[in-house]
Amino acid sequence: MELPPTPPMSLRERKKAQTRRTIQEEALRLFLSQGYEATTVEQIATAAGVSSMTFFRYFPTKESVVESDDYDPLIVRLIEQRPTEEDPLTALHRALGEGLAVVYATEREALLVRTRLILRTPALRARLWENQHSTERLLADALAARLDTEPTLSVRVIAAAALAALTTALTLWVDSDGSTDLPALVDQAFLTLLGQ
Structure with missing residues (x-):
């Protein structure tokens, strides 16, 4: 499965995206090897071959290096393309199924590590509600946009329920240490919401 088409990136944009990816990969590697709390921004920057100042240009906090991803814009595009x-x-x-298939095929291990860190690190777990609230608003806005309307109460409830189903599936996946199939768990969670 392929991602929906996006405009081509300039060389500068590609370099920035690569630097961002490198910082995030090195951060996850260090968090796994020495723990989240024990890892400093300076260590991450050094491992990524950048300065601390460069780190903060890409990620405003240490927490954001775990929380940041490109999934929300992808899902919004996919929602807007639905009939x-x-x-x-x-x-x-x-x-969500389409987007997850792409992410799962290309970034499965990084997704598992990031989700595990978020769920099991108190500093990150405390920020989960705020991040989910933002995602819920994005989903509701995307659903409303495809119908050229404002997000109603029912659309917001549907977005919140869908996000709860997704979060529950992610939690079960992490609890299984990634041994279960995440796309199948997400499908089961949505079938439960649909009453099937």
């Missing part, structure tokens, strides 16, 4: 005749929950289910 308007699909009900909102089905559109979310299919868009």
